[in-house]
Amino acid sequence: MYKKRGLLIVLSGPSGVGKGTVRKELFTQPNTNYEYSVSMTTRSPREGEVDGTDYFFKTKEEFEQLIEEGRLLEYAQYVGNYYGTPLDYVNATLDAGRDVFLEIEVVGAAQVREKVPDGLFIFLAPPSLSALEDRLIGRGTESADVIKSRVTKARDELEMMNLYDYVVENDEVHHACDRINAIVTAEHCRRERVEKRYRQMLEGEC
Amino acid sequence: MYKKRGLLIVLSGPSGVGKGTVRKELFTQPNTNYEYSVSMTTRSPREGEVDGTDYFFKTKEEFEQLIEEGRLLEYAQYVGNYYGTPLDYVNATLDAGRDVFLEIEVVGAAQVREKVPDGLFIFLAPPSLSALEDRLIGRGTESADVIKSRVTKARDELEMMNLYDYVVENDEVHHACDRINAIVTAEHCRRERVEKRYRQMLEGEC
16 A cells, blocks of 8 residues: 655754754744754753653663663764664654654764665755855955955865755844755755655555 | 856646646746746647747747757647747846746657756646555555555656656645745755855955
8 A cells, every 4th residue: 555755854054043943943833844852961961851742861771771772863973972763653753654853963964864874964064155155256354364264264164064965044034944944845856756756655556 | 256046946747737826826926936938839829828938939941940950948848839948048047146937848848958957847746645645554444456546646646756856735825825935045055055045255265
């Protein structure tokens, strides 16, 4: 029997670029387009954080048990704590035909890309590249030295993007959110996806 | 000197799918995202059609002169008349950094794909595939014969899509327009395009 499977959407990017802020803004209104996959962590809850909403809070032993059982889609250690994505929730939601949204660190995103190559990988980038572009086009007035250091930084950013399908500049949070929503809509229209889905559907028919 | 070039957007699809209606709806409001490239034709203007808005109306001799001079991006004959896209306008607009939107027949789209492989090609599809999907998922009540003929039609549609980057279902005109706008936004965020643009920008810098 033909079943339509959901799309795995991964938002990542360098530390401090504002991934959490963008993700929270995307889900301030009930999001009918995709489901947020709550991460799991061994760090202690901060003031106001709710178990199951902000994170699933686990002990180190519980987390390591999940690693051993292969029940994490990705995980990483950061400042002495584990962070990871529970596999069961992701799979159940995708199987139900719903898209799943992850907001994770670049190390975790690389693990997910290996396991789910046809996921949708979005890199949230600081606005430094387009700022540099404005300057090179002649709209800016920086000195040669300042431009030189920005060019070096731009080259580093370009290296990080390699793994991703899309690059969204976080110039303003609401613009970044609009672009992410457009990307999800567009990705569902990509010919390869449409074709694959319909070929699966037609398999076994007449 | 670095210059940002616009994106060539091509909307096509089978005859009768509603390309013209969708394109008109996209441009009912002043479209700040892309410029419509008015086609050229040798057919006579219909009631209410304005030269330069609906088409550039040309004589057969003028049109054939343009073909000879290589000044058409694509052209085709249809019911005894020529239809084509003037190359100069398209190039000048792209060079100015603006996106250009073409709404053309599938024969013309194939010519443009050859000449501008990194254009953005959108196939407007009738809603028959997703209607079939609904039926196969079990939401419909058609007889086996009806489903069989729909499956055959679906296979034909799938063959036509091959050349395109995206497939937009024309279930409702405003939905189709929303998807097309989302696709254009998303395509500007595609990593390959962003990367290429920034690498060109960085060439020659420090």
